Amino acid sequence: MSIVVFGSLNMDLVTQTARLPQPGETVLGQNFTTVPGGKGANQAVAAARLGAEVVMVGRVGNDGFGEALRQSLGAAGIETAEIATDPDHRTGTAAIAVEQSGENQIIVVPGANGAVDQTDVERLTPYLKTAQVLLLQFEIPQRAVQKAAAIAQQYNLQVIVDPAPAVDQLPDRFYPHIHLLTPNQSEASRLVGFEVKDPETAAAAAKALRQRGVNMVIVKLGAQGIVCDGPDGRFRQPAFAVDVVDTVAAGDALNGGLAVALAEGQPVQSAVTWARAVAALAVTRSGAQAAMPTRSQVEAFLRDAD
Template sequence: MSIIVFGSINKDLVATAPRLPLAGETLLGRDFFSVSGGKGANQAVAIARLGIPTHMVGRVGAQSFGNELIANLQAAGVETENVFVDETVNSGVAIITVDDAGENQIIVIPGANGRVDLDDVERLSRLLPTAQALLLQLEIPIPAVLAAAKAARDRGVTVILDPAPARSDIPEELLSLVNIMTPNEVEAGQLVGFTVDGEESAHRAADLLLQKMTRGTNKFNNVNLKCLLIKLGERGVYCATPDQRFFLPAFPVSAVDTTAAGDAFNAGFATALAEGKSLKKAVVWGAAAGALATTKPGAQPSLPDRFIFDKFLQEQVSDY
């Protein structure tokens, strides 16, 4: 069985500075580097590095980093035969600023990601018969995300949605098609209309979001799993299902750059589910992968391989 990731593939242009700039401010930076990124590609690379067969479905441009982005996915072990090279547009680019505390600001220019459509969903659909899970994000057009979720639902494939970038206009139909949703606190706040900044507000948000996610569950072939995971950064993760709720504190690490930490979380979580782990253990795996990703700069360069991941879990968790 394999995991499919349907989403964005970007080139990340990263500037580091002592702090994040204020509106209208020119700030002297420390350093600049470029790495492969995009929430979809990050999640695909992270899962492949953890040892699960992974297919990436998406688009790059014929110019501006396209071949380099595909080669980077392949080097990580990701299957790329369903990454379409679009001759009409440049590849997606993310402009990222990271401060000394590891916090970041990101501007994404979609490029080829913005052209993802039903043709790409058709390519994805051919992979579903042997897939265990489909991971989705929101850096590609919503109609394509919705169509992919429907296709996976119809074939009994678990749908995991990372609702990022944050937005308040996600169709409720999409939420009802999702088995697992993994917003961070900003994204959760956008979805429910109030600030989510800790365990208590996460509990309130979960009440509302699980209601939306559980509508129409009789349409599912694999309906039993409905789970909301609210990532609270350095505080931890709040997990809610219709039957249970729990809070998992974050692993203590020295954060350098939080870029792709959420993507690493999704990868660790999906890997654990693919390997038959319990929901609680899958959340632990997600939190561990996310914590490790904050300890190195850059998006994909920070994603741990299985050796590093297992070693970290052995040191931190008695029954990993």
């Protein structure tokens, strides 16, 4: 089982606070840490912790953050040979504020991630010949993401796209290259042009996105669970009831779990349940990559949930 991740690597600068500030307001933080992050790297770690063979393709800067990120991914068992060092840009960063409820605010500075281009796609392509799944996100330039998806489709990979950060529109030609699109409420709202706030509007959004050529859509509704629309029909699954500590990497955990489950050939409903369990465990812990659960932890969680 081989999963390729083409995406971002960031150093997360995390501040914990009693509550998030309002515009123009200053609040006191309770703790500050630097932890490896980036949506691409987070999803890579999520998949690796679940037992997949994972290759990470992306860029970091020629600085201490970049070296730390490469070492961290290597320690997780991820192939890092195709993480290039960009001499002209610093490593990407994300300033994250997390309040006691687990809600967060994030500001991403792309750095080297924003310089990803055709040369990176060329480095990625050989790995697509033997992989089962390609994971993509929008923290690297759209042109590179779309080119990677088109090539992956030629090799019959399952292409999973996390459309974050949110965008207002995507080219029509991109949608048919996506096997699975996984927007949250705000991302889905931006893509379809109407507010997605509950399972009913999520179902409408998923239907609209599938009409554009996507094979399957999962709309993430947080505490309201997920809505999935695919070739075999539409279904909803509720969220697992857990004590939330930090929601920073919930979506990344879900996508990593989906990649592993689909690469293993699990049926769609089982794959979604598996991925929801991965995300549920991740939000009970602080941080992004450090919060990703192992396979045995997910299996134990699902046994207890029955």
